Amino acid sequence: MIKPVAPMEAKSALQLPMGDGWWFEPKWDGFRCIAMKEDGDVTLTAKSGKPLTRYFPEVAAHLASLDADRFILDGELQIPVGGHYDFDALQMRLHPAESRIRKLSAETPAVYALFDMLLTPDGQDLRGKPLSERRAALKEFFKHFGNQHLLLTPGTEDIHHAQTWLASGVLEGVVAKRIDGPYREGERAMIKVKRAQTADCVVGGFRYGEGSSVVASLLLGLYDRKGLLNHVGFTSGLPVADRPALTERLEALRGEPGFTGDAPGGPSRWSTERSTAWVPLRPELVVEVSFDHVSGGRFRHGTRLIRFRPDKAPSQCRCEQLGPRRVEPVVSTAA
Numbered sequence: 001m002i003k004p005v006a007p008m009e010a011k012s013a014l015q016l017p018m019g020d021g022w023w024f025e026p027k028w029d030g031f032r033c034i035a036m037k038e039d040g041d042v043t044l045t046a047k048s049g050k051p052l053t054r055y056f057p058e059v060a061a062h063l064a065s066l067d068a069d070r071f072i073l074d075g076e077l078q079i080p081v082g083g084h085y086d087f088d089a090l091q092m093r094l095h096p097a098e099s100r101i102r103k104l105s106a107e108t109p110a111v112y113a114l115f116d117m118l119l120t121p122d123g124q125d126l127r128g129k130p131l132s133e134r135r136a137a138l139k140e141f142f143k144h145f146g147n148q149h150l151l152l153t154p155g156t157e158d159i160h161h162a163q164t165w166l167a168s169g170v171l172e173g174v175v176a177k178r179i180d181g182p183y184r185e186g187e188r189a190m191i192k193v194k195r196a197q198t199a200d201c202v203v204g205g206f207r208y209g210e211g212s213s214v215v216a217s218l219l220l221g222l223y224d225r226k227g228l229l230n231h232v233g234f235t236s237g238l239p240v241a242d243r244p245a246l247t248e249r250l251e252a253l254r255g256e257p258g259f260t261g262d263a264p265g266g267p268s269r270w271s272t273e274r275s276t277a278w279v280p281l282r283p284e285l286v287v288e289v290s291f292d293h294v295s296g297g298r299f300r301h302g303t304r305l306i307r308f309r310p311d312k313a314p315s316q317c318r319c320e321q322l323g324p325r326r327v328e329p330v331v332s333t334a335a
Helices: 057-063 087-092 098-107 131-145 159-167 240-251
Strands: 009-012 020-025 032-040 040-048 070-078 112-117 150-152 173-178 188-194 195-208 215-223 229-235 285-289 304-308
Touching: 009 057, 020 159, 020 188, 032 057, 032 112, 040 057, 057 098, 057 112, 070 131, 112 131, 159 173, 195 229, 215 240, 215 285, 229 285
Parallel strands: 009 188, 112 150
Antiparallel strands: 020 173, 032 040, 032 070, 070 112, 173 188, 195 215, 195 285, 215 229, 285 304
16 A cells, blocks of 8 residues: 655745635644555554554544545544634543543544545545545545545635635634645645734743843733633743843833732643743733634744733733634535
């Protein structure tokens, strides 16, 4: 059986590509997954090349049950929970205990959203074929096997439609692919445009640079419904020339406790002396930051500082800004 070396990847851009010949799809916030089947055996592989089969037994079992001896599919694993796709539920699957995995797979079963086909059930290798042919084969496959466990990612050649996806505030972004392009393994042959997301946050503390007396990062907080200030992430892209003056400004606001709810530097096997050392501040400064992902009510990655917001009251910086996205319908009739 032929197997892809690595999934085709995407490079980031600020806007969708113009002109003819582009195919646009939603960008999901899940686990990229290559699913391969031969003689009834199914393997699920992450973008990193690591195996996922044991963590998603319900997906593997469903694919194994299909009346097709072989195929290679490219798609995204998702777990719908409470009206949105829950990335935390996906992460909870990466657990060493098989009993725990089995329990979660029954309570919160994953779905597999398809967006490409590399090998057909009759053994045709499609990797060198244009996306238009691979998409047609995928639709035919889905026509026979699609259900609530196996979904088809929608797509369009209409850039205006794709732009409405970006503007909707529902999706993480949009991926653009050449409709006449082959499946280029391991290459950044697609384009991804992420929806701009911003949040106003309270600066509840800061960290000095390692071996330095000037600020390196701001610790960000949002108020919950109980009025507690919870640590939700950080921003560190501070202009070097501005750091001395900013350090003086921050040191003038030093004061306990900084965060009254969840605080930075909690117990973690990844914590170091430097990562747990921070200076608490009185909650008076507000900043606007841009971010990409939210996981567990926190920014999954570092944020980018846009500006200070002296016009914004700290009490207005609420956790609701990071509310979960709704599920964008993955319709079975997608073109």
